[in-house]
Amino acid sequence: MPKSTKKQKDKSTDFKKAKLKLGKGKKPATNAVDTSFKAHSIALPVQSISENKPEAGPSTRRRHNLSELISLTRHYSANSRKDALSGLRELFSSHTELALTSASIVIPACCKMIADEDASVRKALADFLDWYLHALPRASISPYAPTLLLFTTSAQSHIFPEIRVDAIHILNVLLDVVPAEVTSKGTSGHGSRVLQGYCNLLVGGSSKNETDAVNISATTLSTQSKQLVISSLERFLDVSTQFKGSEDEFWYLKQSFTSSHAHQAFIGLLKQPTVGQEMEECYSNQSSSINQGRCFAVEQDHKVLTIDPWQEVEMWDAFEGCFASASRVSSVLEESYAEKAEKLLCKYLIEVWLDNVPNAFLNLENPNSKFAELRLVHAVAKLAQTIYHSILQAPSEDNTSPGEAVLHLDALLSYMSIYLPLARNTPTKVEFQAEDLIRQMDLIFCETFSLVLLHKSSSQADSTSMQKSRPKLHSMVNTHMSKVSLWIEDILRLNPTANHPMGQSLSESTARAICPVIWAIISYPNxxxxxxxxxxxxxxxxxxxxxxxxxxxxxxxxxxxxxxxxxxxxxxxxxxxxxxxxxxxxxxxxxxxxxxxxxxxxxxxxxxxxQLPKILWELGTSNPGISQFMLFLLLRCVQRVAMDWEPSTTTQITQRFSPFFAVEHPNLGTLYGPFNKFPSTTQGIACQKLALDLAYSLSLFLKSRLDKNSLASSIHGLRQSVDKAIHGTRHEIYWKRLTSQ
Known part of the structure; x- marks a missing residue:
């Protein structure tokens, strides 16, 4: 029975009519074909098939041209933005002319990436700008410097601390290529904002109007980040002060003169004049050329040998120095960057030093160590040196007393003196990187200590701050002067160390650095x-x-x-x-x-x-520049009558100077000295001319100081040597012109 019912139902389904429902459409037949379609609009403003591309346009290996790379710098993917920077470098490396013409497009695009959220993009940007900006002329970068600094200072105050730290890399690049724009002052300058960004990154905000809200600018930095920020700040202050230039080589003598004009005039005596093509003209056969040639030695007048043609040059050098000092006086009337930094960072420098110096001098012999703490305390010492050099070397005409700065420096030196200067006779062998950093810190400590000595020697103020600082200064002098002096003596003697069994050589920069320290010690009173x-x-x-x-x-x-x-x-x-x-x-x-x-x-x-004639003989012609410099200094001593400690001094130096020209050997005959071996270059001719001027000046000096009996024996030997050396040479006319006066 059930089986027959199922068969009846199956037969009825094939012919069953579907019922229509209200609101529903008619169902399509099972064999109906759907012929409906849908259309969507596609926007194609530029079709590659219709674009006329040049056949040989500049492109990268991935066939990206400049416009495509610039558009990729705004891509949502960090990898694409980073690849765009590498593509720009590849494109400009192979097409150098494109780098200059596309600066107006590339630099604004890079500015927007300074505060990029991806760390790899920021690192790639710093590397690219370091390469790209150094490849451009400075005149091409200056118009874009305000834009670069605007985005960089904005990144310095970014909410994310890692972006603020990475902005320092961009500042380091800008300090190399456009230092004047980075440190510019005034309402339109960016220097104040840059300095404030440095200080906010190290110690947080310093505004007096701060509320009780959390200061987001205060950042906990790692050791490497602190070293990066402090080193960059030191470079910024060094560029802004410009106290380490060659024109300020004798800055430590300024307080020993009655005025800055007198100091600049004295420095002009020590500046070696530049020798030009007129050196060649003074040896021509025309007498007018000889009269116009630059002559150091002329007739003596009132115990000082005058220098006729050079007086005008020295006068202008002195005036230029006075004008420069006057401009510096006007510039320090407003608070300098170093003074602002000293007020904000004086306690911070001591704090960082005390936190890191115990670990800095551990495991110095380990070659695998990165010496992070040692590099940090080295950066702290260098920053302190730059700050206090700027403050304590400022002109006295500004009527400001650096008493508080001296107190802060005294406190810092008291903590540094526990470790510095480090004894060089330690038996432990130190890694060479660590040894170089320690040597620099020792030198920085000595230089900074000399600032306190010089300030104490010249200070006559009775202000309250100075009265407070005097007991501490006396204590520091008595404690540290002997220690610093012994370290300098050890440096000068080239004593052997564990790393240098044969003795470590003295470099030119170290020799220049210890001169102010020696002067501060030997000129300290009472x-x-x-x-x-x-x-x-x-x-x-x-x-x-x-x-x-x-x-x-x-x-x-x-x-x-x-x-x-x-x-x-x-x-x-x-x-x-x-x-x-x-x-x-x-x-x-x-x-x-x-x-x-x-x-x-x-x-x-x-x-x-x-000993100078002996040194000149040993030098020979190996280094004409140094020979010319020593001849010039020795000539200055004779001209300024600064060698008359005893009557025999000038006689001895005359006798020792004669072999520089020629000497008569009993068996070998006449032997010519270094005078005839100098090359026929401008520098070589300058050395020969200075030697002749010195010989003539010595003879004039002897003529005014010695009696007739000793005159012949003292002068005859020198003039005879000169006559042999110049016989038949281009110098003979010049020498005759001198001796005939």
Whole structure:
């Protein structure tokens, strides 16, 4: 029965009619074909098939041209933005002319990526800008510097700390290519915002109108990030102050003169004039050319040899220095960047030093160590040096007292002195990277210590801050002067160390850096017997090492210049410094020590100058620049009548200078000295001309000081040597012109 019912239902389904429902359409047949369609609009403003592309346009290996790479810098994918920067570098490397013409497109596109949220893109951008901006002329970058600085300072105040730190990399690049724009002052300048960004990153906001809300600018930085920010800030302050230029090489002597004009005039005596093509013209056969040629040695007048043609040059050099100092006075009337940084960071520098210095001097012999803490404390020391150099070297005409800054520097040096200067005779061998950093920190400590000494020596103010600082300053002087002096003596003697068994050489930069320290120590007043002996021992070590012949040519020339500067100072009427070659020894000194110190003070500079002819002979023609420099310094001593400690001094130096021209050997005959071996270049001719001027000046000096009996024996040998050396040469006319006056 059930089986038949199922069959009936199956038969009825094939012919069953579907019922229609209200609101429903009619159902399509099962065999109906759907012929409906839908259309969508597609926007194609530019079709590649209809675009006329050049056949040989500049493109990368991926066939991306400049416009496509610029559009990729705005891509949503971080990898695409990073690839766009590498593509731009590839494109400009192969098409250098395109780099200059597309700066107006590339730089604005890069500015928008400075605050990119992806760290890899920011790193790639810093690398690209470092390469690209150095490849462009500075004139092409200056119009875009405000835009670059606007986006960079904005990134310095970004909400994300990692973006603020990465903005420092961009600032380092801009400090290299457009330093003036980065440190510019005024309402339109960006320097104040840049400095505020540095300080906010290190110590947080410093505004007086801060509310109780959380300061988002205060950031907890890693050791590497602190080192990066502090090093960049030091570069910023160094560029803004410009106190380390060659024009300020003798900045430490400024406080020893009655005025800045007198100081600049004295510095003009030590500047070697530039020799041009007129050096060639002064040897021509025309007498007018000889008269127009630059001549150092002329007739003596009123105990000082005048320099007729050079006086105008020196006058302009002195005036330029005075104008420069006047401009600096006007610039320091407003608070400088260094003063702002000192007020905000004085406590922070001490804090970072104390937190990191214990670990900085551990495991120095490990070659696998990165020395992160050591690099950080080195950056702290260098930043402190730059800040306090700028403040304590500022002109005194601004009527401001740096007493508070001296107190802060005294506190920092007291903490640094626990570790610095590090003894060089330690038996432990140190990794070379760590050794170089420690040596630089030792030198920084000594230089910064000399600032305090110089300020204490010249300060006569009775302000409250100075009265508070005097006990601390005296304590620091008594504690550290002997330590610093011993370190400098060790440096000068080239004593062996664990890393350098044969002794570490003295570089030219180190020689220039220790000269202010030596001056600060030997010119410090009101010392007891031990302090006076420290000064004398340091000066003796300096003179002994110059005469020893162990030093290289360039550092030796720097130290010789320093010794001759001490000599010339004694003859300056406007010099008011403490240091005198014939110094007054404290009454408490014993007779033995008194005699030793007095002999050293009066003899060592004279004995050092007497070694200059020997040094010139040893130099020969190996380095004409240094020979020319030493001849110039020696000529200045004769012209300024600064070598008359004893009557025999000039006679001895005349006799020792004769072999520089020629010497008569009993068996070999006439042997010509370095004078005839100089090349026929502008520098070589300048050395020969300076040697002739020096020989003539010495003869004039002897003629005015010696009697007729000793005149012949003293001058005849020098003039005879000169006559042999110049016979038949182009210098003969010039020498005859000199001797005929």
């Amino acid at each position: 010392l007891n017997q031990d302090g006076y002996l420290v000064q004398t021992r340091l000066l003796e070590t300096l003179a002994d090492q110059i005469r020893s012949g162990k030093l290289a040519d360039k550092p030796k020339a720097v130290l010789i210049q320093f010794i001759i500067t001490l000599n010339l100072l004694q003859r300056e009427p406007e010099y008011t410094g403490i240091f005198r070659i014939q110094a007054v020894v404290p009454a408490s000194a014993s007779l033995v020590k008194l005699s030793q110190a007095t002999r050293s003070k009066t003899k060592l500079i004279e004995e050092t100058i007497l």
